Amino acid sequence: MKFAVVVFPGSNCDSDAYFALRDDCEQEVEYVWHGTRSLGRFDVIILPGGFSYGDYLRTGAMARFSPIMEEVAGFAARGGLVLGICNGFQILLEAGLLPGAMLSNDSLQFRCQWTHLRVENTATPFTGRCTPGQVLRMPIAHGEGNYYADPKTLRRLEETGRVVFRYCDERGNASPAANPNGSLNNVAGIVSEQGNVLGMMPHPERCCSEALGETNGRLIFLSAVDYLCRGGVTPGTAG
Amino acid sequence: MFSVLWSEHCGYKHSRRALKTLPTGGERVLVGPGENAGVIDIGHGLALTFKIESHNHPIAIEPYQGAATGIGGIVRDILAMGARPIALLDSLRFGRLDQAWPRRIFAGVVAGIAGYGNCLGLPTVGGETYFDDGYAKNPLCNVMCVGIMNRHEIHRGVAAGPGNSVMLLGHSTGRDGIHGCTFASEELGEDAPDRRPAVQVGDPFVEKLLIEACLELTKTGVVVGIQDMGAAGITSSCAETAARAGTGIDIDVSRVPLREEGMTPYEIMLSESQERMLVIVEQGREPVVEELARRWGLNVATIGKVTPDGVFRVRDGREVVAEIPARALADGAPMYDPVATRPAYVDTVNSPGNLDPGPPPAGYLGALQALLGSPNIASKRWIWRQYDHMVRTDTVEPPGSDACVLRVKGTPLGIAVATDGNGRHTYLDPYTGGAAAVAEAARNVVASGARPVAITNCLNFGNPEKPGIFWQFKEAVRGMGDACRALHTPVTGGNVSFYNETDGHPVYPTPVVGMVGVLEDLSKRVKAGFRAAGDAVILLGPEGGTLGGSEYLVAVHGRLAGPPPTVDLDAERALHEACLDMASGGLLASAHDVSDGGLAVAVAESCFLAGPGAGGVDLRLEEPRPDLALFGESHGRMLISCSQEKVEAVLEIASRHRVPARVLGRVRDGSFRIEIPSAGVVVESSTSQLARPWEEAIACHMA
Amino acid sequence: MKYVVTIRVMLKRTVLDPQGEAVRKSLAAMGYAGVEAVRVGKHLELVLDAGDRDEAVRLVDEMCHRLLSNPVIEEYSFTLQGGETGR
Amino acid sequence: MKYVVTIRVMLKRTVLDPQGEAVRKSLAAMGYAGVEAVRVGKHLELVLDAGDRDEAVRLVDEMCHRLLSNPVIEEYSFTLQGGETGR
């Protein structure tokens, strides 16, 4: 499988994703500059974490207008797998590829810490290797991960199983105390209607190696690989 | 221009002579002081560069931007060596947290470091933070950056090769911070508000682009020299690069990309606009730089060329507006040898008899809780959770223990980094304080299993024109030098910050040491927290110690009195060698430096940082005087633990190095008990009860 | 024609504003008890060159909608000065 | 008396405004070529209870100076509505 890691001006988790995929998940991976317009040769597109355009104005607000985003939208529309991590998630929200928006953490501070996630839906291309209700230890690092959606949208997400990850404690309780940023319903990650676009605030690429004390980030990336091996959509060149 | 370049901040006119006494050589040293940052060899064809710098005056005026631009500046120093910046550390000093102004400055500084460092994608992995009235009016902010590069890719700030082009890369130039550095060399007086220089606003986004652009650029081979633009902007960067190369530079200010109307040549020359680099490029290869700048969306301009005549010539269009011998400007600053006299206070604060305060009012358990809840000892998590300390996925030992350990992908190497400095001890006894900063920083690195290899330092003092202050400075430098020689950790660079005083009240003299250590085998690293119940708890080094300058004396009895613990450098060295032997032999389950708060605090911290089921102890001490046994401070001590079957081997190594070693007791689950022959059980508590004040103290103050 | 544009972007009333609440708390702590309902938003100023006022208004509205605000959580308003009206 | 206060806090003209510059570049890239000199600042709205208008003005000015802005790099302006003047 071939992964693309998109590099926006100000991306800074691009190399982390690159090395996690290459060294820890043993996948083919390439950087793709935000100015390019062709993603045809890739199977999975990663929008990495960081501070695209300095996160000025609003996180993801400017990156969403980068030339490559049109192609990402097309790729997603054709069923291709797109994974937005942290700033990548924020970009997907601004681009309207996922519903809702990010507000600053309720602490009004940046938070870099380990969290626990409960896997709410194992039927997505990114969670096939997880078991229902499985608790994953994963780090977060963001100032604006406080997920917001209007009540109607949120209900729709919940009812259709599109909330894929929820912040919880180590025993799996999605309590307010286990919520690091104030996100509605402890939302940590959601998928698009077709399930092929995932946005998540936690950083799977930061927990793919024993040296870093955790390897379950691999579950996310390798689930995508499984999905594609099982014949999941690969858009190929088009548009 | 001279006044600016020769002001202390740039010219080191007061400090130079004393600094020359520091050891700078060593088999690992590739580049010593004088360049933008020192460089050491870490094997595997790799080199490490690192430097610490102060941004004290700006944070007192605008804490967020002051700290942010401090990060920007030190990162460009590392960039100028051709290295990829990989980590940041911050050493901070503020007034007490029960006062509003220090709280506000503290919050702003931490937010500023987070705001700028996180955006760059640089992990802030360590530092230290102290709160004391000694810093109430003069907070200190020292920031350190570490970078890595291939040995053969070291760059320098040299304007070599007459005919080569002088290019400006990065931000446009505005009127920011003109005379910022003469300002940094003056006392903050009552009138400070009126003379406030415009504090710069940092642009971490452009800095991030600048980092990536410069790293690509230095790989193209067209770069002859590269230099950051700090204090005094174009003036100092041109003068320094030319002086280093023994050449001249001829620039035309009308070619400098400006962001403001009607700037005079003088303003352009002295502007301290951030996020700019000066690049000396092979004649004719300018297009390479221009193309790169275009792709990264940065300003670029060829503003002049290198000349053979050693003259720094400034034109405005055709008209020559200034002509100065470059060397005179850069190196010619007069060297002073200020008067140094031992101030009278030294005798009063060290007068014997201060050190027997009697038993603690609230009992020994109460005292321990008070110490753990003192912001100086309490967990600094409130700070480092605001820093992205994981980005780059190399942070193997995060902040929270003695030293942070970074991996180097593709090698077995580990790099350990720590900063240390104790202003109180240095105030009581500057020589000892200077030596202690090196010793403790080294001990922090050793605790992680790494061998200390070199230091950078930042010397924060008051007004050096006052004989008492300059005596503190000379003594502290003498102590640092002796310790560096004894511990084989040469000084590869640093920074001096004088005039840290307000209305005649100077800060505690505060030498801060940034230590770098190397772990040949990352898998041999050691953690500070206990690992398993049943393990033996062993103290390496003497029991007891002194209450002189101790956190206990201040936090519990409200007095600062000396003399502080002295540093026995031979014993210190022996301790380090013993620990490193134990670590490389895989004998240690944990190792933690015994410092502020004494043995009881070190034991408690090892419990708080412990693995599951190992968060408690049952210990018997020998020192008869409980306050000394629990809270006495001294150097040359390490608290270690190991499985029972390894005790013999550990003790054997200790005796081989002539390091006193005693089994104090064993690790157990959840409960904390210390017994002293003379006084029986002096501390008994559940660990969780002790942990609460330690975990929550700072957050509570900041709520 | 050059127009001086000032734009105000605020969180919708339906979205709670932790920053505003934090400011209120600090003000209260500083002794300003009489302060309520603090909201913190963005204030943008820019100069726009446009054919006439109507075009200017159209352009600004478009920028606000596309980039300067996020309709999911924010609302905006703006004023124009200058141009032919000279004000 | 209750006053509705709106406060504008901007970086001084002489200080670089990174956000403003980044926004200008994006707008240009999106095709809004006619946009210049973008500045991004804060817009605050609050309700203040004060004895009379003069006191209200004094208080707001004080808050701006002490907490809401840093005079070293920022400048502020504000307007009041309501109170006995009804405006």
Ligand SMILES: Nc1ncnc2c1ncn2[C@@H]1O[C@H](COP(=O)(O)OP(=O)(O)O)[C@@H](O)[C@H]1O
């Ligand atoms: N300002 C700071 N930024 C980042 N880490 C910090 C800061 N202050 C303290 N720390 C971290 O907190 C831990 C304890 O600091 P300190 O008490 O100085 O340790 P020690 O006494 O062993 O030197 C260390 O890991 C240190 O890196």
Ligand SMILES: [Mg+2]
């Ligand atoms: Mg320390």
